[in-house]
Amino acid sequence: MRENGRSMVEMLGVLAIIGVLSVGAINGYSKAMLKYKLNKQAEQLNTVINAVVRHLHSFDDIINANGVYLNKYLVKLNEIPSEMVHGNDMNTIYDVFGIGWSILYTQNSSVGFINLSASSYPSLKTKSADNLEICRNMLVIAKENSGNIYAVSTISGHYTDESISKSLYGDGYCTSDVNCLKNITLEQVYNLCGAHWGTEKQPEFKINWLVKRF
Numbered sequence: 001m002r003e004n005g006r007s008m009v010e011m012l013g014v015l016a017i018i019g020v021l022s023v024g025a026i027n028g029y030s031k032a033m034l035k036y037k038l039n040k041q042a043e044q045l046n047t048v049i050n051a052v053v054r055h056l057h058s059f060d061d062i063i064n065a066n067g068v069y070l071n072k073y074l075v076k077l078n079e080i081p082s083e084m085v086h087g088n089d090m091n092t093i094y095d096v097f098g099i100g101w102s103i104l105y106t107q108n109s110s111v112g113f114i115n116l117s118a119s120s121y122p123s124l125k126t127k128s129a130d131n132l133e134i135c136r137n138m139l140v141i142a143k144e145n146s147g148n149i150y151a152v153s154t155i156s157g158h159y160t161d162e163s164i165s166k167s168l169y170g171d172g173y174c175t176s177d178v179n180c181l182k183n184i185t186l187e188q189v190y191n192l193c194g195a196h197w198g199t200e201k202q203p204e205f206k207i208n209w210l211v212k213r214f
Contacts, residue, residue, distance in 0.1 A: 034130060038137045040096040044081055045141050048093070049207065051079035052103065052114060053148050056211055059105055060112070067106035070114070074103065097134060105211075112211035113150075119204040124154070127197040135193035135205070139168075139184060142207050146170045146181040150210040154192045154203060166191060173210070 051074050062068050072090035074080050084093040084101075092100040104115045118124070124135070142152040153167035167179075168188065174180035196203035 034133065037096045038133065041099075041134070041137055042141050044084055044095045045101075045138070046145070047079075047081055048074075048084075048101070048103075048116065049141070049145050049148070051077075052116060052209065053145075055079070056114070056209060060211075063105050063107050063112060067104050070103040070105055099134075114209040114211060116207040117204045118206075119202055124203040124205060125196050125199055127194065132190075132193055136189050138205055139189055139192065142168075143181050143184055145207075147172075148209075149181075150208045152181055152192075152205075152207050154195050154205050168192070 052070075055070075055074070055077070059068065059070060059073065069091040071080070071093055075085055075090065075093075080093055084095065086092075086094050092102050094100055099118045101116060101118050104117065106113050106115070118138070124131075139152065142149065147170065149170040150173055151167045151169045166188075168181040168184055169175070169179050170181055174182075177183050
């Protein structure tokens with residue numbers, strides 16, 4: 001009695017179909033996971049931004065010429081989500097993507113500046129579709145809070161060099177439509193997010209508050 005089996009061509013065809021379906025499933029999972037993380041990042045950063053706004057003048061007495069990191073104070077006030085605090089690092093908090101954020105309060109004459117800044121993460125210097133989405137998400141979060149902030153910008157290196165990119169300003173500080181964060185365009189998203197792709201310098205993403213101290 002002769003038994004009928006599958007040919008090698010048929011088996012290869014089945015394996016090819018399984019491979020295509022697997023790639024599609026992995027791609028779908030990756031997109032879903034990215035979307036989840038983007039939403040989680042928005043939740044985390046909005047919590048931090050709201051905490052900064054609530055306590056904007058609470059730290060005037062501790063400010064000095066060198067600046068003071070506010071992370072540890074906001075952690076003690078239970079204003080920072082626990083999953084953003086890693087170990088004993090009190091000067092940096094981390095969002096769902098592992099991006100480190102610091103909250104630094106500095107002064108200049110009678111004016112103070114609170115900077116919520118992100119650095120040391122590949123999304124700020126490596127070109128990819130996912131990294132563009134992460135950066136765009138941070139800009140959208142800033143835009144949603146444009147009524148409370150001074151400006152948002154991407155910066156490479158130090159303030160003393162010439163690598164500061166164009167900034168977009170909050171509702172109370174923008175001088176024209178092109179500079180207003182609330183009117184941000186797709187072109188401006190690419191300009192700010194792509195300004196430091198491939199750079200050797202350490203870029204930062206900054207959300208800034210201006211605090212009139214006197």
